[in-house]
Amino acid sequence: MEFSVTLPRTTEFTLNATASLLNFSMVGLTGPSGAGKTSLFRALAGLEKDAQIQSRFRQGALNRHRVGMVFQEPLLLPHLTVAGNLQLATRYKASKRSVQQDDEAIIAGCHCQHLLARSPSALSGGEAQRVALARALLNQPELLLLDEPLSAVDQSTRASIMQWLRQVAEQGLPMILISHDISDLWLYCQSLLLMQDGEIVRHDVPSEVIHAMYQQSADSRVRHVAILSGPVRMGDTNDMWTEFECEAQPLYTCRHAAGDAKATLSVAAHTVVIDKDGQVPTSLDNQFMCEVQSIGQPCNGEITVSLQRGSARLYATISAAAVSRLHLRIGDTVRASFPA
C-alpha cells in the first residue's frame, strides 16, 4: 500500500503525509497529540472532503468505501442494542473478501458475546470500545484503521484482543493502529510510522522508531519502556514464570501467553536498577548484562541511561547522584536488574 495525503487544516500546519507499506499486516502510527494522526485516518477513510489523496492498494486505488475505521470514541448508535449495531455493520459488509471471518469468531475475539442484548448506554467505556471494534470487523473492510481502539480496555483483555487482532491481520486484513502505548506498538506492529507536524518523519521497526522518539524527547517525565523478547526456554514450571532467552541471557516473565513460543517482557525504565559490580545478589528476578550506550541530560534530578546488548535495548531512569556515584560512562558494562 502506498498513500500520499494532503489536507489543509485550520491549525498551523498542512497535513502532508506520504508512506509506502509493503506486505504489511499491522503497522503502528504514533506521534505527539495534534500531529495529524486522526486527520490522516479520516482522510484515508474518505471523511475529509478537502483531502487530496493518491493511493495504491492491492493493484488499484484504495476504495474508500471499503476502509473501516474504529474511532477514538466508540460511537455506538444509541437507538440500537449492541446486537443491532453489529447487524447494521453486517448488513452493509462487502459481498466478497479474500479471507472470510466467521461472525461468531469476531464477536468472541472482541469478548462481546455477553453484551449482545445490552443497550450501548449500559456499557462501560471498555465494553463499548470492544463492540465498536467488533462492529468495524463485521463490516469486512479491506483495510482497517484503528484510532486508539482499546484505550479504555483493561490490560489483560487488551493483550488478549491485540493478540487476536494480530492474527486477523496476518490472515489478510491489513490494519494501521494509532497508539501511544509503547508496549502495544512494540509488541504487535511489524513497523511503526512516526508522525510530527502533519508529516510522517520516520518509518522503521518499532524499537528503532521508539528509541528515536526517546532520543528526541529531553523530558524525563516521558516514561521510557523497553520490550525484551526471545524464545521460551522453559515452560511454566510453577504456573507463574516463564524463562526465555534474550541475547544469550536467561530472563523471566510472569506475563506469558501459554502456548506462545516467543515470550516478551515489558520493562519500564524507572523499575530498572543498575550496578557495575554484578556480584551482589539482588531481590529482583532478572539480571541482564549490557553496555551503556548513552547517558541523557539531567532533568528534575533524573537521568535516563540507554543500555544495549546486541539488538536488545533497555532504559534505566536513575538519579543524577547515582550516575555520579557509579562513575557511569558510555561503553561501561553494567548489570541491569528488573522485575519479571
Next chain:
Amino acid sequence: MSDDVGAIWLTLKLAAMTSIILLIIATPLAWYLSCWQHRLKNIVLSVIALPLILPPTVLGFYLLLAFAPDSWPGQWWQTVFGTSLAFSFSGLVIGSVIYSLPFAVQPLYTGFTQLDRRYLEVGKTFGMGRFSQFSRIVVPLCQSYFFVALGLTFAHTIGEFGVVLMIGGNIPGQTQVISIALYDHVEMGQYQQAHWLAAGLMLFSFLLLCLLYWANRGGGRQWSFR
C-alpha cells in the same frame, strides 16, 4: 349539526394534508439549514419564522392578494387547474403550509443541529449511502423531533382562524373549518353548538399536547446524542 361534522372532517383533512406536505418540505429544508453556514443564514431563519409572530391577518391578506386571479400565482393556478385558488380548499392547504412552516422546520432544525454527525461518519465507513444514513441513523435518532414537528403542525393547522378566514372565507363543505364554524355559531347565538365545538377542540388540543410532551420527553426513549 351536519355542517359541524363537515367542518370537523374538513379540518382534519386540511391538518393531515398540511402535516404530510410540510414534513416532505421541512425535512430537507431543515437538514440543509443545519448544514449551511453563511452570514445570510439568520435572515433565512427569520423569514421562515415570520409566521410565528406575524398577525395571521397580515399573512392572510398577502396570500389573498397572491391567490387573486389577477396576480401571477393565481393566474397560473387558474390556467393549469382551471379553478380559482382563492376561497378554495387547495388555497387553504397552500396557506396552511406557509403559515405552519416554522412549526415543522424549527423542531427538525433543532434535532438536526443537535445530532452528532460522527454517527453519520460511522455509517459512511460501513459503506452506507446518503439515503441509508438518513433513514437508518438520522430518522431514528431524531424520531422525537419528527413527532413534535408533525404534532405541532397538525395542532396548529387545526387551530387556524385568521389566515383561513382571509383566504378561504366561510363556505360550508369547502373552506369552513372548525374554528370558523365555532365563530359562526357564536355570531348566530347558537351557544350550545359553540360549546360542543369549543370543548371538543380544547380536549383534542390537550390530548395532542400530552402526546407531544410524551414523545419529546422520550416516553422512555429519549436518546442522548453525546
